[in-house]
Amino acid sequence: MPTPWHYEDAAVRIRKICVGAYENNVYVVADASSGTAVIIDAAADPDRIVTETADVTPIAILTTHGHFDHVGAATEVAERLDIPFRIHEADAEMADISPNDPLSPGALDVGGLVIEALHTPGHTPGSMCFRVGAVVLTGDTLFPGGPGATHGDPASFAAIISSIETALFTLPAGTIVMPGHGLDTTIDTEAPSLAEWVSRGW
Numbered sequence: 001m002p003t004p005w006h007y008e009d010a011a012v013r014i015r016k017i018c019v020g021a022y023e024n025n026v027y028v029v030a031d032a033s034s035g036t037a038v039i040i041d042a043a044a045d046p047d048r049i050v051t052e053t054a055d056v057t058p059i060a061i062l063t064t065h066g067h068f069d070h071v072g073a074a075t076e077v078a079e080r081l082d083i084p085f086r087i088h089e090a091d092a093e094m095a096d097i098s099p100n101d102p103l104s105p106g107a108l109d110v111g112g113l114v115i116e117a118l119h120t121p122g123h124t125p126g127s128m129c130f131r132v133g134a135v136v137l138t139g140d141t142l143f144p145g146g147p148g149a150t151h152g153d154p155a156s157f158a159a160i161i162s163s164i165e166t167a168l169f170t171l172p173a174g175t176i177v178m179p180g181h182g183l184d185t186t187i188d189t190e191a192p193s194l195a196e197w198v199s200r201g202w
Helices: 046-051 074-081 089-095 154-168 187-200
Strands: 012-019 024-031 036-040 057-062 106-110 113-119 128-132 135-139 176-179
Touching: 012 046, 024 106, 024 113, 024 176, 036 106, 046 074, 057 074, 113 154, 154 187
Parallel strands: 036 057, 135 176
Antiparallel strands: 012 024, 024 036, 106 113, 113 128, 128 135
């Protein structure tokens, strides 16, 4: 039996589940009218992910980035649900899974729902965020309290800060941020701390 919706409005329903040793968030994002849906990050526990799609019609796995903890169940879930695995081609080698249809920035049609794919490099070269209405799913690009890890690499840190500043902090202030691990936050909660993050360097 699928778990209750984590977020819903007139257009979209979002289910959030935590799986695996790294406590990854997996999201099922569904068009409220048709039930057509996508899975964001098939990270681990394929049985659980498949169960969580029992009341919708999934059409694709959309992947925020290629780190192993975000793709661990992707091949099995894609096969069991007969849906394509999608990732930005810059992260395909890292994921070690060839995308059926590479992701690029732009609008994705999910039933009557439009999801905007945003290329937000920094954590990885092919990191993507997905905006749907009043919500943005940020993978490991933005968390409560700061950007995702860049492991002391100045170029990657500069890239993730630029991605956050130009692609995420330009969204409406009340936009809900749903990250790849942990709790939700909002754009207006995080944006005032940008200068602090830049100063501390992580």
